Amino acid sequence: MTSKKQQFYVGLFMVTGLAIALVALVWLGLNRYFEEGRLYAAYFDQSVQGLTIDSPVKYRGVTVGRVKEIAVAPDARLIMVVMLLDTGIDLEEDIVAQLKVVGITGSMFIELDRATPEDLARSPKLDFPSRYPIIASKPSEISEIFRGIDEIVDTINRLDLAGLAERAKTLLDTANSELAAMRLAATTAKLRDSLDAVNRLLDSEQIQALVSDSRSAIKSLERAVDTAGATFASADDAVQEVKAVLAENRAALNRAITALDESLTSMRAVL
Numbered sequence: 001m002t003s004k005k006q007q008f009y010v011g012l013f014m015v016t017g018l019a020i021a022l023v024a025l026v027w028l029g030l031n032r033y034f035e036e037g038r039l040y041a042a043y044f045d046q047s048v049q050g051l052t053i054d055s056p057v058k059y060r061g062v063t064v065g066r067v068k069e070i071a072v073a074p075d076a077r078l079i080m081v082v083m084l085l086d087t088g089i090d091l092e093e094d095i096v097a098q099l100k101v102v103g104i105t106g107s108m109f110i111e112l113d114r115a116t117p118e119d120l121a122r123s124p125k126l127d128f129p130s131r132y133p134i135i136a137s138k139p140s141e142i143s144e145i146f147r148g149i150d151e152i153v154d155t156i157n158r159l160d161l162a163g164l165a166e167r168a169k170t171l172l173d174t175a176n177s178e179l180a181a182m183r184l185a186a187t188t189a190k191l192r193d194s195l196d197a198v199n200r201l202l203d204s205e206q207i208q209a210l211v212s213d214s215r216s217a218i219k220s221l222e223r224a225v226d227t228a229g230a231t232f233a234s235a236d237d238a239v240q241e242v243k244a245v246l247a248e249n250r251a252a253l254n255r256a257i258t259a260l261d262e263s264l265t266s267m268r269a270v271l
Contacts, residue, residue, distance in 0.1 A: 018050050019044075019253070035063070037065060037084040037085055037086055038084070038133075039082055039083070039085075039130035039132045039133075040081075040082070040083050040084055040085060040132055040133050040134070040135050041080055041081065041082050041083070041130055041131070041133070041134055042083065042110070042134070042135045042136075042137045043073055043078040043079065043080055043081075043124050043130075043132070043134070044078065044079045044095040044097075044124075044137050045077070045078055045124045045137075045138060045139070045182075046079075046100065046101065046139055047079075048070060048079050048081065048108070048209050048223050049106075049108075050101065050106045050108035050270070051067065051070060051071065051081065051099065051107075051108040051109070052067070052070075052105050052107070053067055053068070053069070054067060055067040055068050055109050055110065056109045056110075057083045057084075057085060057093065057107060057109065057110045057112065058110070058113075058178055059111075059112040059113070060112070060113060061111075064085055064112070065084050065085035065086055066083070066084055066085055066108065067081060067082070067084075068082040068083060068084040069081070069082035070082075072128075072212050073128070074128045075126075075127060075128055077168055078124055079127075080111065081097075081110065082132060083110065085134070085252075087265050092136075094114055094115045094120070095112055095113070095114065095115055095117035096113060096114070096119045096120070096123070096135070096136045096137065097110050097111070097135050097136070097137045097138075097139050098110070098113070098137065098138050098139075098140055098141075099111075099140040100138075100141075101142065102142065109263065109267070112135070115136055115138075117226060119136060119138045120136050122136065122138055122139075123136035123137055123138060134152060152175070189194055229265060
């Protein structure tokens with residue numbers, strides 16, 4: 001009896017749980033079905049990887065709706081994202097949608113903001129009818145970064161690097177030549193100034209007087225040298241005459257010296 005009662009309670013619990021789950025599913029489904037709001041469509045010309053059904057739609061950081069549908073547009077180029085927005089939100093024509101990444105998880109949401117004329121001009125143009133009112137879109141920040149990188153790479157690839165290097169080398173050679181010419185001109189000018197200064201110095205009255213005095217001193221020195229030469233010649237003649245006299249009277253001088261020596265000896269003896 002106890003076993004049957006336990007089985008009854010277990011069965012009742014399971015049936016009750018299933019009934020509650022079924023009611024919850026029905027309620028959620030009906031809630032979604034009768035959910036208030038307006039449907040809008042945004043068309044993106046990029047990958048929407050990370051964006052899923054029920055991803056939030058935010059207006060400047062405030063959640064105002066969710067993603068209702070994601071599909072490929074009829075032109076097979078754009079991606080259509082249908083958004084269910086709160087009825088209290090009054091969207092004007094100057095609204096733009098952009099994909100945003102949530103942290104490092106890779107999941108995405110849609111950010112709505114006021115559109116600039118540039119945003120509206122860059123929004124994809126449709127060549128097919130849309131089932132819903134259209135909100136303009138613009139590329140995500142990551143797409144903009146990669147697009148900028150691609151443009152830089154394309155610009156570099158289009159550059160004639162070899163030609164630029166050759167022109168740069170030519171420019172450097174020309175600059176070196178011009179610099180050398182400028183240095184030579186400056187050196188020549190300095191040398192010319194120095195020569196002009198020397199010429200002005202040589203033409204000055206003091207230098208002329210100094211040169212005149214130097215010339216007079218040189219002439220006086222020449223006269224003194226001539227006089228000294230004559231004096232030395234006269235002295236040499238006198239010496240020669242003295243030598244001759246001494247040679248002629250050497251015997252007499254010897255006798256006189258001998259006599260003088262004897263006289264001195266006699267005087268010493270007397271003393």
